[in-house]
Amino acid sequence: MSQQSLQTKLVSVVQHVDQHGSSVPPIYQSTTFKIGSLEDDASQPYDYTRSGNPTRTVVQHQIGKLYDVDAAQVLAVSSGMTALDVILRALVLTNKSRVPTIIAGDDLYGGTQRLLTHLESRNHARVLHVDTANYETFVEVFKQQEHVDCVLLESPTNPLLKVADLPRLTHFIKSANEACLVAIDNTMMSGMLCNPLKFQCDVVYESATKYLNGHHDIMAGIVVTQTLKMAQEIYFVINSTGSGLSPFDSWLLVRGLKTLGVRLYQQQHNAMVLAHWLENSCGFVGKKGVKGSPRTRFVGLKSHPQFELHKSFNAGPGAVLSFETGSYEHSRRLVSSRKIKIWAVTVSFGCVNSLISMPCKMSHAAIDPALRQERDFPEDLVRLCCGIENISDLQNDLLEAMIDADIIELRDEGKTIYNKLNGHIATNTIGQGKLPNIYEEFFSQDLVERGSILTSRAKL
Numbered sequence: 001m002s003q004q005s006l007q008t009k010l011v012s013v014v015q016h017v018d019q020h021g022s023s024v025p026p027i028y029q030s031t032t033f034k035i036g037s038l039e040d041d042a043s044q045p046y047d048y049t050r051s052g053n054p055t056r057t058v059v060q061h062q063i064g065k066l067y068d069v070d071a072a073q074v075l076a077v078s079s080g081m082t083a084l085d086v087i088l089r090a091l092v093l094t095n096k097s098r099v100p101t102i103i104a105g106d107d108l109y110g111g112t113q114r115l116l117t118h119l120e121s122r123n124h125a126r127v128l129h130v131d132t133a134n135y136e137t138f139v140e141v142f143k144q145q146e147h148v149d150c151v152l153l154e155s156p157t158n159p160l161l162k163v164a165d166l167p168r169l170t171h172f173i174k175s176a177n178e179a180c181l182v183a184i185d186n187t188m189m190s191g192m193l194c195n196p197l198k199f200q201c202d203v204v205y206e207s208a209t210k211y212l213n214g215h216h217d218i219m220a221g222i223v224v225t226q227t228l229k230m231a232q233e234i235y236f237v238i239n240s241t242g243s244g245l246s247p248f249d250s251w252l253l254v255r256g257l258k259t260l261g262v263r264l265y266q267q268q269h270n271a272m273v274l275a276h277w278l279e280n281s282c283g284f285v286g287k288k289g290v291k292g293s294p295r296t297r298f299v300g301l302k303s304h305p306q307f308e309l310h311k312s313f314n315a316g317p318g319a320v321l322s323f324e325t326g327s328y329e330h331s332r333r334l335v336s337s338r339k340i341k342i343w344a345v346t347v348s349f350g351c352v353n354s355l356i357s358m359p360c361k362m363s364h365a366a367i368d369p370a371l372r373q374e375r376d377f378p379e380d381l382v383r384l385c386c387g388i389e390n391i392s393d394l395q396n397d398l399l400e401a402m403i404d405a406d407i408i409e410l411r412d413e414g415k416t417i418y419n420k421l422n423g424h425i426a427t428n429t430i431g432q433g434k435l436p437n438i439y440e441e442f443f444s445q446d447l448v449e450r451g452s453i454l455t456s457r458a459k460l
């Protein structure tokens with residue numbers, strides 16, 4: 001029999017046993033579980049929800065399918081940051097003889113940067129930040145260290161969309177030092193689009209608050225380990241501190257996972273069309289001679305400097321893109337525009353609703369402005385996190401807001417767009433229902449020829 005696809009596997013939840021045969025696993029909203037007899041105590045799977053809960057077990061099973069591992073290697077915790085915290089506490093901050101050295105990227109999510117800075121300020125860790133999108137630089141820095149205890153990778157990065165060559169980096173790290181822990185934050189891709197456990201990474205985590213749940217009604221994190229031993233060490237910290245995911249949030253996450261495939265499909269479709277439209281029709285493409293990446297940043301665009309690299313180990317581009325308007329004030333006006341009706345001005349991504357934000361004021365405000373400047377983090381960066389709405393509605397909403405923010409002007413009865421900031425003139429393609437070539441090339445081949453891009457992982 002042919003192997004089931006991930007989409008199918010996540011829709012069905014067959015693992016629970018219920019006395020009434022309920023189709024949906026019930027929520028075990030119970031702190032305690034009765035023991036049959038004192039003699040049986042040790043063999044009972046549950047006694048207290050901090051230690052374990054049947055609904056949490058169900059979600060761990062579903063995530064096990066997503067990452068193709070045994071459920072015992074999956075841990076569901078209360079947030080994405082908790083996931084990183086328990087990984088570090090269990091596997092990195094344990095060495096009594098020396099302060100561990102951690103190498104991390106230089107375009108990290110603001111909260112990750114904040115936690116690492118905090119650990120460093122208390123002398124719990126020595127943290128080095130490197131541009132992980134530059135393999136040679138990374139190797140050089142790594143080799144210069146007497147010891148490296150952990151490498152924390154993220155790809156593509158949030159919000160600059162820089163791509164780290166995860167298979168090559170993990171291969172190098174493990175060949176250089178088998179004992180160095182390689183941890184990957186896979187939130188921007190989700191297990192549906194990338195499975196880093198297939199290329200020598202020790203532990204993967206995700207903020208399940210994002211794509212996995214997809215509805216912005218819970219905070220959750222998942223940790224998936226390469227070995228059972230690592231999972232047991234992390235479980236010790238979770239049980240000791242009480243950071244496991246609550247029964248209700250576990251239940252919601254199981255429900256959210258059922259639609260991960262279809263949500264991601266529509267979200268990526270929207271992101272692909274929007275990125276193309278922004279780059280070609282609104283003129284936010286990088287000017288020649290301007291330092292850095294193109295102004296419309298999206299790993300699904302061929303103009304992205306690491307388009308091919310990303311495609312080589314991921315099954316899709318995700319749904320987060322960013323662009324610079326050219327001035328902080330115009331970006332501020334855009335995000336504050338009263339004309340925005342569909343795009344919600346909020347942090348986060350991966351939700352069914354489309355979101356617009358200014359990272360320097362919102363998600364990445366925790367990073368010192370001086371450090372942002374040092375890292376070429378554009379203060380006028382606008383981040384778009386595409387939801388599942390109709391693409392023409394999303395385009396029209398953004399267009400109205402860009403006109404209101406004095407960024408673009410519609411001419412010839414709306415037929416052309418004039419970019420007031422750089423003089424670019426383009427045909428207004430909104431609502432024509434024609435997908436850009438890039439979409440056809442990137443998606444259709446995979447969708448039509450391979451069955452589904454979302455169910456097949458990149459061949460590693």
Ligand SMILES: Cc1ncc(COP(=O)(O)O)c(C=O)c1O
Binds near residue numbers: 209
């Ligand atoms: C890439 C990335 N990793 C981790 C986190 C932390 O997740 P959470 O908010 O669920 O703690 C976030 C966002 O919050 C994120 O964007």
Ligand SMILES: N[C@@H](CCSC[C@H](N)C(=O)O)C(=O)O
Binds near residue numbers: 158362364
């Ligand atoms: N105030 C929060 C900001 C959360 S940002 C959430 C998400 N990762 C994103 O990138 O939008 C904080 O201080 O952490």
